[in-house]
Amino acid sequence: MKKFNVYKSNNKxxxxxxxxxxxxxxxxxxxxxxxxxxxxxxxxxxxxxxxxWLRNCFLRNRLFKEFIDSIELFDNSKILDLGSGNGDVIIRLASRLTMFSNVSIFAVEDIYQTDNDFMYNALNNRVRYRIELSHKDIRKLDYDEESFDIITASNNENSLLNSHKKSDYKSICKEINRLLKPGGIAYIFNNKYTSKKMANEFINQDNKVFFYDYKFQPLYGVKIFSVEKKNSE
Known part of the structure; x- marks a missing residue:
């Protein structure tokens, strides 16, 4: 990463x-x-x-780096990021790509997010041209079914991903499942309560769920897990 507000807290x-x-x-x-x-x-x-400040600026960045480095990227992949906020996840992911990579990236700020640092961070990291940014309701998106190989979702400030309402997280899980290609993977970064509820929703959809065990996770009360969509028979 070049300049990414490394010392900016997410809990001001x-x-x-x-x-x-x-x-x-x-x-x-x-x-x-x-x-x-x-x-x-x-x-x-x-x-x-x-x-x-140390927790949110230094340890959080290390946690995000380990999370992003674990995501495997393939040529011709289509990636969708939900609840993008300041771009913590998707900008770091885009920065891993080479200049000639043909990976397509779409980022969606949900309707309640007010963070306006995405453009600044994307420009500073020279990846703005890679990312198509939009502002939509992440519970109901207008992308075609089975459009994406990878979906990332991080509970940034004011995102619907933070919601404990059953109707919200069930709708988000349903949408992620709809948009993932068979065999595609979603990576979810969320609080313990909502992560557990979302994981159960994905399991009920016959998907494979795997929880990661990174250092510093307990300091944030978060869980990181992946969801692999079941292949069509």
Whole structure:
């Protein structure tokens, strides 16, 4: 990767709360000359800010790198990324391709996503020309049935992939199954609860499901699994 917002956190709200709390407590200690309790708590909140930033900026990037490196790419493949957000998954995947690769890549930001860093990251990594980006409801897409060899889906901020609603994750699983070619593989990155529910949906569709065991997964409360669509008989 070249420039990919490596040091940008995906949990800015929590970190800002920690940092604001640390500043307020330190100011209270400094101006009121109160006991050292305020200073201790300000140091604790500052430490939490730094730990959260390290978790989201460094460990998360390592986890994504291991995840993406495990995906096997083939010539003439068609790839679809759902809930693209800032492009963490699909831009890293596109960056693995050679200049003359004939792999086709489609990325879909779902209807609730507001992250606008995709274009910036794609341009910085010189892969914008490889990716067809659109903004659609990932529960019901207009692509033809059995169109894609590989589908990736990551629960970026505000994505429907984060939804715990049964109707949402069932619709997404149904759509992924519809769009995958027989023998095609989907790679899903999601929270523990939704990953388990989605995996059960795919199993009920007679697909093969495999859970990965990467380092740092417990730090995020996430599960990464793959789904191999059953070949037509």
């Amino acid at each position: 709200f929590v970190e800002r709360i920690f940092l604001a709390s640390a500043i307020i407590l330190f100011a209270t200690y400094f101006f009121s000359k109160a006991n050292s309790t305020f200073l201790c708590f300000s140091i604790i909140f500052l430490s939490l800010t730094l730990l959260s």
